[in-house]
Amino acid sequence: MYNFHNFSHYNTASPLIVQHSKVSVIAPARLHMGFIDLSGSLGRHFGSIGVALNEINTRLSVTSSEQLTITGPAAQRAEKCVAMLCQALNVSDKLNITIEAAIPEHVGLGSGTQMSMAIGAALNEFYGLGLTVRDIAAVTDRGLRSGIGIGVFEQGGLVVDGGRGEKTITPPVLSHMDVPEDWRFILVFDERGQGLHGQQEIQAFRELPSFPQQEAARLCYLLLMQGLPAVAENDIIKFGDVITQLQRSVGEHFSSAQGGVFTSPEVAQAMKWFEQQGAVAIGQTSWGPTGFCAIAGAELAESLARQARVEFAHFEQLSFVVASARNSAGDVFVGQ
Numbered sequence: 001m002y003n004f005h006n007f008s009h010y011n012t013a014s015p016l017i018v019q020h021s022k023v024s025v026i027a028p029a030r031l032h033m034g035f036i037d038l039s040g041s042l043g044r045h046f047g048s049i050g051v052a053l054n055e056i057n058t059r060l061s062v063t064s065s066e067q068l069t070i071t072g073p074a075a076q077r078a079e080k081c082v083a084m085l086c087q088a089l090n091v092s093d094k095l096n097i098t099i100e101a102a103i104p105e106h107v108g109l110g111s112g113t114q115m116s117m118a119i120g121a122a123l124n125e126f127y128g129l130g131l132t133v134r135d136i137a138a139v140t141d142r143g144l145r146s147g148i149g150i151g152v153f154e155q156g157g158l159v160v161d162g163g164r165g166e167k168t169i170t171p172p173v174l175s176h177m178d179v180p181e182d183w184r185f186i187l188v189f190d191e192r193g194q195g196l197h198g199q200q201e202i203q204a205f206r207e208l209p210s211f212p213q214q215e216a217a218r219l220c221y222l223l224l225m226q227g228l229p230a231v232a233e234n235d236i237i238k239f240g241d242v243i244t245q246l247q248r249s250v251g252e253h254f255s256s257a258q259g260g261v262f263t264s265p266e267v268a269q270a271m272k273w274f275e276q277q278g279a280v281a282i283g284q285t286s287w288g289p290t291g292f293c294a295i296a297g298a299e300l301a302e303s304l305a306r307q308a309r310v311e312f313a314h315f316e317q318l319s320f321v322v323a324s325a326r327n328s329a330g331d332v333f334v335g336q
Helices: 004-010 075-089 111-127 133-139 148-155 198-207 213-232 236-258 265-276 298-311
Strands: 023-037 046-064 069-071 095-101 158-161 173-177 183-190 280-284 291-296 318-324 331-334
Touching (some): 023 111, 023 148, 023 280, 046 148, 075 095, 095 111, 111 331, 148 173, 158 213, 173 213, 183 298, 213 236, 236 280, 236 291, 265 280, 265 291, 265 318, 291 298
Antiparallel strands (some): 023 046, 023 331, 046 158, 046 318, 158 173
16 A cells, blocks of 8 residues: 655645646557566566556546536446545545546556546646646556556557566656557457456465466566567557457466466457457457457558457357557646
């Protein structure tokens, strides 16, 4: 638990003055493409790679109010974030928060982190607190394992974080790269279920076997010397091969906790089909159940998604969405 008292220097003896009539924030969803060292066998725990998405996000606005009022999707989660932040930062919760859109919860797209980032960034601007994204993440206990959600709110694009060491507060971003404009990601949603989260997730990590040191070293090399150069050189085939290998390795390690390499057997079938059609970077984001793959070209991606809707029409719970990478940070707007 982060020590909230470390933020006391942002507070004043007198009530903070509202700086703006309205603050709006857009916090992007992200694909979590996998961990690098789940057991800390090479000295640091976790480390991960992920990509910010354009089409799925949390959007909300904050204005003054006589009392706390929250409307829109994921209001219950937002209320918890507001309570934590207002207490920690010693600011008034007499706010009206309107949530226009919220990332679906517990499907592997970073809904919790982005809600925390969105509300934290809004309060920071609303009250003129002078906090950084890292301050907000620390005060809301984000980044306890992966730093991808924090990194994509800070910078967007493709992010690799360095995991957790002995003194880590939030996992540092080691690499940030723009994703080529024509790359697309096809997301496969299973509307029946959710991935592991909360206490179930914590328990699963406790019960997992040790991740082999040699495998962690192999994944580090693959990512540094093949995956990232492939992004720089716009080589989606090579990048996809690295992500597929990383996903297979981590998925097999998680299989005892999630029932297989993929949480959803139907998503697994769809991902196998996409691979047969030439898609690359076959994987599951976080604990799923959402699957993803990559395609070069918007038209081809949309065409494949349409074909998939026909091919898997008998799986009524599956849906297919084409998304592009967002190569910019979360947005904070002031005024009307």
